[in-house]
Amino acid sequence: MSSVDLSVDRLDRISGFGQAEYADAFVYRPTTVEEIHAVFETARKSGRKVTLRGAGRSYGDANTGAENLVLDITRMNRILSWDAATGIVDCEAGVTIENLWRHCLEDGWWPPVVTGTMYPTLGGLLAMNVHGKNNYCQGTFGEHILDIDVAYSDGKFETLKASDSRFFEVISSAGLLGVITRAKLQMHHVASGNLKVLAEAAHNWDEEFALFEHYENDADYMVSWVECFGRGAKAGRGQFHAAWYPDRVDLQSRKPESQDLPPLLMGFFPKSMMWKVLKWFCNRPGMRFVNWAKWMASSTIGNHKIHEQPLVAFSFLLDYVPDWRRAYEPGGFIQYQSFVPKEHAKRVFAEQVRLQQEYRLESYLGVLKRHRRDKFLLTHAVDGYSLALDFKVTKRNRARLWELAHKINDLVLKAGGRFYFAKDSTLRPEDAATYLGEALTQFKEVKRQVDPEGLLTSDLAERIEIVD
């Protein structure tokens, strides 16, 4: 097998989506399985390791590998087959959620699980086994996959089905066992391109959780925005959304042009400039004001409202403002998402927000979601809730922010909670060992079998020491 060159022209500075950490690496964008194997061969010859990367949408360091060969699968982006009768789509792993919905929605099919942005690749979605706002009823992305092709570092290649135990090990393994090169997915049938969306204001933590419990047997999607500046009786206030697929067939709404987000905000302001405005507010007083204003709107004019919203607009909130992460420059931001069993969730999340306020490092955005268990090896999900938080990173707050995160880690672990590789930046090796438990031992055993030379790694894997 021929190897590819290790030229300085391949060198690039890459980061996770949060841009809080950067790494220099040799980036390869193969288009075939043979080229993937050639990258492994080059790594072997040059004594380096390989890190897998999709669209680079993991927030932390799961998709970076300092001085490694980074295998970026974004050029493997062909939809190989599409059956509009059954909703089964067969794709290369570089296909994104956006490619999928643009291809399938007109025929009445929508990805069964989507993230808050449409840009991740299937390979990335499966490596992290992502969830969406419907995790409590539809599970993770991996649960809708019929089969996958995996290229291993030792040159082997196999197709895994949901009946194989290895299927549940490779999906969720953060790209540390093998390269997922193709996936066959069962899409979800939709009659309309819109969702029926209900917005309800929650005045405190009790109301937040009561709303989730009320709608969990009925709604197709549930999510709540949490305002992290609220104290005392106002702590945990936010806006809850539940959404349902309408039964009424609406062909017009399924066309991509009905889904595309408008380029102008309020009809006149170019969205591409919006991050520059956001940057002015991207500080503690600014975000306190933004959160307060959003709360005021949510609890008055936006309360108890039911409206129809395009699937894209409801699902991909993060894509509303292009380049929004630039508002956090130059230090970037970290996303912190912890998953806590339902019986402890309210107490743990209330304590998390209280700790943030004590440190004066409130999250600028809080998102509460409901989850269920799954049987993937390195899963993040629990039968409970998750709270996702965005923290701005600066030179001055960095040490204190990590200290805060470690305190929150301890809270979550004590409550039997879990973490999510796609969003992690702060876990310590002992934290990962605690929440993964036996699964970590099993993962290491599988890794020894499928990647005997230990070629696959990432900055995250090295940081939390889940690879030898």
Added chain:
Amino acid sequence: MKHKTAIIIGASSGIGREIVRILASQGTIVAAVARRKPMLDELVAEFPGKVLAFEHDVLNTDEVPELFLEITKQLGGLDLFVYNSGVMPEVESSEFDFQKDMDMVNVNMVGAIAWCNQAANRFQHTKHGCLVGIGSVAGDRGRQLQPVYNASKAFLHSYMESMRNRLCRYGVIVSTIKPGPVDTDLAKHMKMKKMSARQAAEICVTKFHKNGEHYLAFFHRFAFYIIKRIPSPIFRKLKL
């Protein structure tokens, strides 16, 4: 400004050695590159886990590309590169020794090109980094005593200026530092007031992240501002 990783070429003694010490004590992982391995080993022992020693003679330019790759791999990146190697053999005022001159050309110039080209090429792709050349006030003017040393440092200044103009568009900082007499092996035959190597290194470290040419003392900046402007017919009559 804190650098996570650094390479110092010419790290076994003088300013280079002190730069390694200062950076390592600030938490930077430093690759110390020099000919004299035992002296590098002392640094490794002094800062375990922070200093990596690489034995290399800058005359062996063929080794550079591979060694550079190996060092950056071991460091896990590169934020700062300092070319500090330099020789200045004692040259009499009537002496024209080709071998001594070639030594200076090879160490002060050829070695600098071999290493700095590697660093510059990398920084151009990674779009960050500080490239530092340790020049000398001697390069500011062609003086009687050290024709080739002066010329080699003048070359370095000009070479670094070109690098600066090339790389600034990629967000790379190129800094030229011009020490005056410093109490090191290089200047042991010079009988004049000298700055200690430690003091020089401490000032150097504050200049790494600043684009441009930097003197270590205000007096030098002032004096060489004037010296550079003395007309040639007058300058050749002076004993400078």
